[in-house]
Structure formats: C-alpha cells, structure tokens
Amino acid sequence: MWIRIDADDLPGRTCPPAGTGPAEGPRYTNVHVAVQGRRPTDLLDPVPGDAASASWTLACTAVPRPGTPSGIDLRGAHIQGRPGDRFVYLSWGTVDPAGTFTMFRRAKLMLAAVPDDALTRAATSGVLTAHLALTDTRGEPVCARIVPPGITWSYGS
Template structure:
C-alpha cells in the first residue's frame, strides 16, 4: 500500500516551527516528512486476509477493530529527537471501494491513496479523511 500526500501546509503559516507528518506504526510515528517538502509518500506493508467472504486488514500500521480498521497520519513538532504530536488524520479502510481492496489482495497490485495534506483553513489535515478528499486507486 502507498499513501501519497501533496499540498503540505505552508511552514510560515504554522505556529510551530518544525512540523512534520509521518505514518503511525503502533504508538511510534515513523517516516516523518517536514512540511517544507513538496510531497510525502509512505510505502506500507498491510496484510489482507479473507474471513467468511469478507476482507480484513492488519499489520503494524493498522489500527482499530475488525470492520473499523484505519491508518493514522500523525502531525507533530520535532525538537531534536522528540516528536510532539498535536494532530492526526484517520484514513479508514472502510472508505476504500471493496473492488479495489479485493483487486489488491487477489492480483497483488498496489493500493494507492492520494490526498491533500492541508485543510480549508491552511492547517494540517486532521480527523477522518473521506472521499473525495482521498482518492483510492489500484496500480
């Protein structure tokens, strides 16, 4: 799976001065990208299994209970080696069209989520990010 982020918030518009966004693996935020970057891309290993005709996802990047699984993109200020999270975006697996998820599982394609990372106020995108704010494709 790949998450492709574009339109990061303008660093000079943020109150904090060293803001990064990364993907949350369990409790740790990894692969952090500064808001000064032109884009952010994360490659994630996600396991998919079929249970009673339904697909379920899992792995270290997947949070939530069956039927309500999601990924977190976490925003934080970096001070040395410390990442102080202040906001998160939630990408729900339930918002991915079933045919795309099944196609990635059965054909081995890469499921890609594309989204802008700035909200309508110019701040880091947070809360639940749903289509059309995220577009899912199979490549």
C-alpha cells in the same frame, strides 16, 4: 501486500493551534507529518511540513473477512482499529532540536471507506494506493476522519 500513501499540498512548517485560525499568536513550528504505528512514538518516515510531497509504503496482510462487502480485512504494524473499522494514522507534530517529535494533531485514513472493488483488486495486485492533499480548507494540516472525496483509493503500482 502493500499500502502506498501519496500526498501533496503540504501546509508548511508552521501552523496555529486548532481553532485559533491564521491570526497572529502562538504557532507550532518545525511541523512534520508521519505514519503512526500502534504507539504514538512509533513513527514511519517523518516528512517536513513544507516538502513538495510525501510518500509512505506500509506492509500489510489481506486476510479473508466474511461478512464484509469485499470479504477482506487488512492487518499490519501501521493499521489500527477493529475489523470493519480499520484506519491508518497520519500524525502531525513538531520536531525539536534534539529530534523529538511531539504530536499535536492527526488524521485517520479510513480503510473502511476504500471502495470494495479497489480493495479486492489491490489484494490481487499487491498494492493499495491512497492519494490525498495534506492541507485543509483553512490552510492547516488536514486532520480528523479522511474519506472520499478527501482521499482517492486505487489499486496497483
């Protein structure tokens, strides 16, 4: 099975540190976003923060999970958390001239918030699709727990 994450409305290549607002002052520069694996340095396809859109495709396995509404648990190299509380991290970071990514914030795409019908049908079709905007209401990179309506989950290609 696959999870496809489609994102748009990226915030740009610079942003202020959290809590400082858009005022002048220090800023993160050469901002990129990537799917994070189990280690913070395990990044899948970093995308510049000023790209028109971003898309990632993650391999995963749907396994039976009795006791959950859908009866399905997702596992994979880019899926984190305990059964019933799984998520995918989108990590925001700066990229220096040597290509080193330094994370400064991240978002959790909560798989536990996927509607049961979409998860059940995705397990059959082979594709679970997420769509979200990557800029928050302050014009900064989206972060924290992302659940509907901040993300839309569907199934199929």
